[in-house]
Amino acid sequence: xxxxxxxxxxxxxxxxxxxxxxxxxxxxxxxxxxxxxxxxxxxxxxxxxxxxxxxxxxxxxxxxxxxxxxxxxxxxxxxxxxxxxxxxxxxxxxxxxxxxxxxxxxxxxxxxxxxxxxxxxxxxxxxxxxxxxxxxxxxxxxxxxxxxxxxxxxxxxxxxxxxxxxxxxxxxxxxxxxxxxxxxxxxxxxxxxxxxxxxxxxxxxxxxxxxxxxxxxxxxxxxxxxxxxxxxxxxxxxxxxxxxxxxxxxxxxxxxxxxxxxxxxxxxxxxxxxxxxxxxxxxxxxxxxxxxxxxxxxxxxxxxxxxxxxxxxxxxxxxxxxxxxxxxxxxxxxxxxxxxxxxxxxxxxxxxxxxxxxxxxxxxxxxxxxxxxxxxxxxxxxxxxxxxxxxxxxxxxxxxxxxxxxxxxxxxxxxxxxxxxxxxxxxxxxxxxxxxxxxxxxxxxxxxxxxxxxxxxxxxxxxxxxxxxxxxxxxxxxxxxxxxxxxxxxxxxxxxxxxxxxxxxxxxxxxxxxxxxxxxxxxxxxxxxxxxxxxxxxxxx
Amino acid sequence: xxxxxxxxxxxxxxxxxxxxxxxxxxxxxxxxxxxxxxxxxxxxxxxxxxxxxxxxxxxxxxxxxxxxxxxxxxxxxxxxxxxxxxxxxxxxxxxxxxxxxxxxxxxxxxxxxxxxxxxxxxxxxxxxxxxxxxxxxxxxxxxxxxxxxxxxx
Amino acid sequence: xxxxxxxxxxxxxxxxxxxxxxxxxxxxxxxxxxxxxxxxxxxxxxxxxxxxxxxxxxxxxxxxxxxxxxxxxxxxxxxxxxxxxxxxxxxxxxxxxxxxxxxxxxxxxxxxxxxxxxxxxxxxx
Numbered sequence: 001x002x003x004x005x006x007x008x009x010x011x012x013x014x015x016x017x018x019x020x021x022x023x024x025x026x027x028x029x030x031x032x033x034x035x036x037x038x039x040x041x042x043x044x045x046x047x048x049x050x051x052x053x054x055x056x057x058x059x060x061x062x063x064x065x066x067x068x069x070x071x072x073x074x075x076x077x078x079x080x081x082x083x084x085x086x087x088x089x090x091x092x093x094x095x096x097x098x099x100x101x102x103x104x105x106x107x108x109x110x111x112x113x114x115x116x117x118x119x120x121x122x123x124x125x126x127x128x129x130x131x132x133x134x135x136x137x138x139x140x141x142x143x144x145x146x147x148x149x150x151x152x153x154x155x156x157x158x159x160x161x162x163x164x165x166x167x168x169x170x171x172x173x174x175x176x177x178x179x180x181x182x183x184x185x186x187x188x189x190x191x192x193x194x195x196x197x198x199x200x201x202x203x204x205x206x207x208x209x210x211x212x213x214x215x216x217x218x219x220x221x222x223x224x225x226x227x228x229x230x231x232x233x234x235x236x237x238x239x240x241x242x243x244x245x246x247x248x249x250x251x252x253x254x255x256x257x258x259x260x261x262x263x264x265x266x267x268x269x270x271x272x273x274x275x276x277x278x279x280x281x282x283x284x285x286x287x288x289x290x291x292x293x294x295x296x297x298x299x300x301x302x303x304x305x306x307x308x309x310x311x312x313x314x315x316x317x318x319x320x321x322x323x324x325x326x327x328x329x330x331x332x333x334x335x336x337x338x339x340x341x342x343x344x345x346x347x348x349x350x351x352x353x354x355x356x357x358x359x360x361x362x363x364x365x366x367x368x369x370x371x372x373x374x375x376x377x378x379x380x381x382x383x384x385x386x387x388x389x390x391x392x393x394x395x396x397x398x399x400x401x402x403x404x405x406x407x408x409x410x411x412x413x414x415x416x417x418x419x420x421x422x423x424x425x426x427x428x429x430x431x432x433x434x435x436x437x438x439x440x441x442x443x444x445x446x447x448x449x450x451x452x453x454x455x456x457x458x459x460x461x462x463x464x465x466x467x468x469x470x471x472x473x474x475x476x477x478x479x480x481x482x483x484x485x486x487x488x489x490x491x492x493x494x495x496x497x498x499x500x501x502x503x504x505x506x507x508x509x510x511x512x513x514x515x516x517x518x519x520x521x522x523x524x525x526x527x528x529x530x531x532x533x534x535x536x537x538x539x540x541x
Numbered sequence: 542x543x544x545x546x547x548x549x550x551x552x553x554x555x556x557x558x559x560x561x562x563x564x565x566x567x568x569x570x571x572x573x574x575x576x577x578x579x580x581x582x583x584x585x586x587x588x589x590x591x592x593x594x595x596x597x598x599x600x601x602x603x604x605x606x607x608x609x610x611x612x613x614x615x616x617x618x619x620x621x622x623x624x625x626x627x628x629x630x631x632x633x634x635x636x637x638x639x640x641x642x643x644x645x646x647x648x649x650x651x652x653x654x655x656x657x658x659x660x661x662x663x664x665x666x667x668x669x670x671x672x673x674x675x676x677x678x679x680x681x682x683x684x685x686x687x688x689x690x691x692x693x694x
Numbered sequence: 695x696x697x698x699x700x701x702x703x704x705x706x707x708x709x710x711x712x713x714x715x716x717x718x719x720x721x722x723x724x725x726x727x728x729x730x731x732x733x734x735x736x737x738x739x740x741x742x743x744x745x746x747x748x749x750x751x752x753x754x755x756x757x758x759x760x761x762x763x764x765x766x767x768x769x770x771x772x773x774x775x776x777x778x779x780x781x782x783x784x785x786x787x788x789x790x791x792x793x794x795x796x797x798x799x800x801x802x803x804x805x806x807x808x809x810x811x812x813x814x815x816x817x818x819x
Contacts, residue, residue, distance in 0.1 A: 006634040014622050021615040063628065063635040131780055138787045145794055154805045158814050161798050165716060168729055168791050172709070175736040175784060182777065183743045575757055579786055664786075671793050675800060 004046050005060045005075050008083060008122045009136075015039045016116035016143075023108010033098040036111045040091035043118070047084040050075060054501040059128065072189060074128035077501025081345065082125045082257050084498075085352045088482075089248050090118050096360050096475040097241040099468070100367060104151060104239065113150075117143035117245065121253040130178055130188045137174070137221070137254050141167050144250055148238040159237035163230040170220035170227070177213035180206050194266050203267060211273060214262055222255020224314055225284040228307050232291075235306065236299035236372070240363020243299060247306045248356035252348055256313055263321055264506045271325040277318025282431045284311025289441040298362050298372045298453065301445065302355070305398065308438060309351045315431050316344030316413045319420055324507070326424045334507075336419040342495075342503045343412035349499075350397070350405045350486050357394040357479035361387050364472055365453070368465040374449065379458030383465045388454050390476040395450050397483040399443035405486030410439055544597030553595040560588035568661030572650040578657040582664025589669050593676075601673060610670040617663035624652050624659070701742050709735035722799050722809040729795065733788040737781040744777035 015036055022032060050058075057076040061067075075083070094114070101110055120140025127133045145167070149160035182188060184206045185196040197203065203211075220227035231251075235243045263273045288308025295301035323337030364387045365380060366372050381388040397404035400411075414435050421428030458465075467473065488494050544550065561584075567574075568581030593601040628636035639651035708731055715728025747753055748771040756775035758768060799809065806814055 003629065003634065010622065010626060010634070014619070017615055017618045017622065021612070021619075024611070060634070062633065063637065064633040131783075135783055135787070138791075142787075142790050142794060145791075149798060149801075152801060154802070154814075155816055157798055157802050157805065158816055161722075161795070161802065164791070164795055164798065165725060165729060168795075169713070169716065169732065171787075171791075172732045172736045176709075176739055178780075179736070179740040179743050179777075182740075188776075579782060675793075675797055 002058045002060055004049065005058055005073050005126060006062065008043060008046055008126060009073075009119050011039050011042055012115040012119035012122065016112050016114075016119055019108050019112035019115060021108075023106060023112070027107075029102045029107045030098060032107045032111060033094065033101075036115055037091070037094050037098070039115065040087065040094050040118075043087040043122070044084075044091050047080070047087040050080045051084060051497060054080065054497045055504075057505075067189060067192065068187065071132055072128035073126045074190070075126050077503075077505040078257070078260065078345075079125050081349070081498060081502045082253055083122060085349055086118065086121050086125065086249050086253055089352055089356050090114075090245065092475045092479055093241045093244050093248075093356060093360070096244070096363070096472050097239075098471045100239065100241055100363055100472060103367070110147070110150065113143045113147050114242075114245070116140075117147065117250070121249060125253055125257060128190050130181065130190060130193065133258060134171070134174055134178060137258075138171060140250060140254060141171065141221075144242070144246060147242045148234050148246070150239055150242065151237075156237040159233040163234040166220060166227075166230045170217040172217075173213045174217035177210045177217060180210035180213065184210070190261070190266055194268070197266070197268060203270065207267065208272075211262070211267055215259075215273075215276065218255050218259050218262070219280065220255075221251065222259065222310060222314065223251050223284075223307055224255075224280045224311065225287050225307065226280075228284065228288075231307060232300055232303045235303035235359075236297060240299075240359055240366065243302075243363070244356035244359040247303065247359060248352040251306070251310060252313075252352060256310065256317070256348060259314070260317055260506060263317075271322055274318045274321030274323075274325060277321060278315050278428075278431055279318075281311045281313070281315030281318055282434050284308065285315060285431075285438045286311075286434055289438045289445070293441065293445050293448075296373055296375060298365070298374050298377075298449065299359070301374075301449065302358050302362060305358075305442065305445075306351075306355055308442065309347070309355065309398065312410065312413055312435065312438075313344045313348050313351070315435070316340045316347065316416065319417055319428060319431065320344065320506070323420050323424055330423075333420070333423045336416055336423055338503055338507050339412060340416035340420065341506050342499060343409055343416050345499055345502050345506075346405075346486075346489055347409035347413060349489070350409045350483075353479055353482045353486060354394045354397040354404075354406060357390060357476060357483060358398065360472070360476055360479065361391040361394060364468040364476065365391075365465075368468055374452045376459055377453045378456040379454075380465060381454035383458055384467045386467055386473045387476060390480045391454065392450060393480040393483055395446040399446045400439045401443070403487050404483050405489065406483075408487055408490050410435070414439075544600070545595050549595045553591055557588045557592050560591070561585060564588060564661075564665070568658060569654075570647065571657035571661070572653040573647060578660025579664055581657075582661040583668060585661065585665035586668035586672070589665075590672050593673070598676075605669075605673075607670055607673050610666040610673070613666040614663055614670060617659045617666065621656055621659040621663070624655050628652070702739065705735050705739040705742060708738065720811055722802065722811055725811065726792070726795055726799060730788070730792060733784070733791070737784050737788070740777045740781050740784070744774035746773050748772075 019032070019036065022035065026032060054077060057074065060073040060075075061070045062073065063070065065071075094111075097110070097114075101107055104110065117140050120136045120138075120143060123136030124133050124140065127136060145160055145164045148163055149156050178188075181193060184204065185193045185200075187193055187196060197207065216227070220230075223231040235247050238246060259277070263270070263277070267273070285308050288304050288306070288311060292301050292304035292308065295304060317340070320337040320340035323333050323340060327333040327337065362372065364384070365377065368384060368387075369377060369380070371377065393404070397406040400407045402408075414432055417428050417432035417435065421432055489498060564581045564584035564587075566581075567576040567584060568578055571577030571581065589605065593605070625635045628634050628638055631638040637651040637653065639655070712728045712731030712733075712735060715731065716725050719725055719728065745753070751771055753773050754768070754771045756768060756772035756778070758765060802814060803809060
């Protein structure tokens, strides 16, 4: 059972190398899409199978080489959650691209790059070794640079160049951070680094510098303000399924996930990191929403909205860091921090689903009408019923309207921030208030989108728009249903399987990783003895 | 792309073969001596690129085949993956399941030698294909109006 | 600030020069060269991190020449081989990024007829 963990990376890698070969053998777009979709189904099955035993941590030493020379793959609660999100979103996006990519050339190349990107993201999420994360991060990033430029129009090339230069600077900073960490601790294994840092009495100055480099690098990958400048150009210019993948999973798997790992499990909860994350997250929330109001291009508005929503996740995670650092054994503060982590992870899941839904709908609209400017679009609700309803569902979900999942996750984040403000530090009222304001602003601009794009009489561009082919509709419908189904995560039975293990992993902080350091067997499956820590206390909003 | 002068062409005729042989030595002895797949592959690609630069684009189009390079790239890296998956036969992913021999001998280190070979072939063919795609198959420089497409070749 | 810090400072100097080139230069090729310089500066820094002075004698490159018997002697005197393996990977990654950015630059040249980035600012807002 544990042998399937490397397959999460090996299957899409094999696909990524096979697809260009197959692309040279056959030119049919639809025939080429069969293998990637089959692989994505396989990945989803593996992700679900891993989740059937949610509390186990699988430590897999590749090649049988143990610590200290081996490289491990670690699949704990947080990794399993993100793996599931990546697998599901990539399956639905591949389903969408079956028809959408018929307008582009060289489908073999497209599917190969797509699967390489998925392989890179999976590798980032399950890797237990710091440099391995860097390598997989680069695989995913390089594949995404090429995919953003896939249409090779001048806009897309310029956007890809900007994205590439900024992201390469970020990768260089990450490499320097890794050099600092290696210098101080002498190890690259996540868990062993945590152990050495704790044994050495906490963070020293070189580790602060390394943390600053990591924050810059991964903050740019996660598109936090002030490192967001590449996102509003790159995401609209990419083909719609790639925009969905970039906005939905790449900035989370490569950016937010690694930041969570670093600050919670490796470097240890620290007030400084938490404060920085809260400030940057709140800035992203507000700036993303404000910039989104004035956009004329639909996909650019969605890109700014991504910045805003990821700001929510980062602010929640940062607040939890500060809470855990200030707790000093005080139970209510700890519970509020756990709630903040739960809200952040829940919002991560939700945003992956509804942002990819919105980008896929915008792709359908662009394919049917040929334009993305909202001034030229109106009355599509009549012409394209399925896409119209999917767009409505996505917009309602992201604005935080009950009963969709977005409402619950935003509510939990705001509640957690308010509780931390009352218990730990009054300054948390500011992010809480700004979160509420941003939610209202989000509702405003999505209402504008709905009214201008779907309502009214069909404009010239929308006159001869017809509904898009069946597979694209299917992807949109499934994602819309998931928007609604995500609200069920609040229920204890669903929550305890999906999100609670991840919350436990992060809340246990350094303790959870120190356990997985020096394994004696080739692969170990560990059920934490403290599996009931923070289980059901105070999680009910 | 133009070729270069007569002196360059003659020197290239003498030297390119030796560079290629040294590259192959580097790849094959990768598990014993410093070097290995990547550096050997880069030198192999460099020797072919030297030939292309010295003799010009027409020679490259006639004699060297980009299709072969692309196929070799994909197949070599698939061979690498097959070797890694073959580790499952003896227990762990990526485990060394071939004969290991003595440290320092040529016939040793099991799958390391094979992966080094696969990486060397892949990097050599891949870098050659990338260079040729960038330098030889360009479609004459000035600002061309209208949408472009990915390379048709 | 001992003499041993000088190589690290110089590696950072190269990093800053590369960063300056990316930020301040208008020509796309100079931006690409700046990107390369940043990558190599990071690799240099990583290799410098692996330097070790052994208990006696001069440090030695970690090449195993005497078969398995020489391993113990090598472990006592060699510099750290792990960062060298890391930068091999990092150099390959830098190569891939360079190949991609040069391909983009060639495409952009075919579209605009110039390498000046100020003239390529279509996306705004």
